[in-house]
Amino acid sequence: MFSFLLAWNLTRPMRQLRSAFERVSLGDLTVRLLPVMRRRHDEITEVAKDFDAMAERLQVLVAAREALLHDISHELRTPLARLQLAIGLAHQNPANVDTSLARIEQEAERLDRMVGELLALSRAEHQGMLAEEYFDLLGLVEAVVNDARYEAQLTKVTIALTARQPADYTVKGNAEMMRRAVENIVRNALRFSLPGQEIKVSLAAEDRLLTISVTDQGPGIASEKLSSIFDPFVRVNSPQSGKGYGLGLAITRKVLLAHGGSVDAHNGRDGGLQIQLRLPTALAVTAYKWPPY
Ligand SMILES: Nc1ncnc2c1ncn2[C@@H]1O[C@H](COP(=O)(O)OP(=O)(O)OP(=O)(O)O)[C@@H](O)[C@H]1O
Ligand SMILES: [Mg+2]
CATH class of the missing domain: 1.10.287.130 (Signal transduction histidine kinase, dimerisation/phosphotransfer (DHp) domain)
Incomplete structure (x- = not known):
């Protein structure tokens, strides 16, 4: 028993x-x-x-x-x-x-x-990570900015690109998807900028973590809506929003996550929106297990 x-x-x-x-x-x-x-x-x-x-x-x-x-x-x-x-x-x-x-x-x-x-x-x-290759993030951002500058001539918006220090900007992943991810951000900034305004794109490398910041002088986004803009089909009400499908930022977030990175948005102190993309360098991915969880 x-x-x-x-x-x-x-x-x-x-x-x-x-x-x-x-x-x-x-x-x-x-x-x-x-x-x-x-x-x-x-x-x-x-x-x-x-x-x-x-x-x-x-x-x-x-x-x-x-x-x-x-x-x-x-x-x-x-x-x-x-x-x-x-x-x-x-x-x-x-x-x-x-x-x-x-x-x-x-x-x-x-x-x-x-x-x-x-x-x-x-x-x-x-398939974000299927076609893996090594690519130079600085070169990729430069190419995106140059394309955007071409479009910006029409609206008289200037785009300034700064890379803070010479560093290793090699990333492992899918360059085409990453180009799309960065382009979505820069093109949004362009769409929300008025003639004469400036978009700042900066690249920084710190501890094998690369950060791309794109800051514009446009209207920014109401803070309670900031977290939802990365969801598919979300468009915040404004006349310029009608032109898209609300998919760009969702694509960007997926691409960054697939590369072990992240993306966030906040309003700048004197207006405008700042989007930051963070991703590990190729060295961080191969030398250590990344992401570290
Ligand atoms: N730089 C910005 N300034 C102000 N609002 C922005 C900015 N970038 C994005 N937004 C807001 O976030 C929403 C979502 O952006 P997202 O790129 O996902 O979609 P979209 O640009 O409207 O369409 P798509 O990119 O699919 O063509 C936009 O509709 C807009 O309201
Ligand atoms: Mg967009």
């Missing part, structure tokens, strides 16, 4: 664990083990904690996926609705054909660009 009770008591947590895994595999992510195992004070409690952390993370990820899918369908519908309207108008009155075709072309282009950005977003997540 005693042996039976002992055996039962010893195998019970295993049974609980098995049934929890089974529920997760069936798609129930609300299952948590710690509440039922809290009374034990052994290694199994630690396993229960890890299990709960995993279930929690999966739940958050799945919810984010669902929200993203919802947003994508919603955003794709707007140009599609206008496409259908243009086709309808052309059917109604043949005199409308030319203007309708122009509208159809415009909306098709919009859809194409949006799908392109969505693909970039998912690539940043899944």
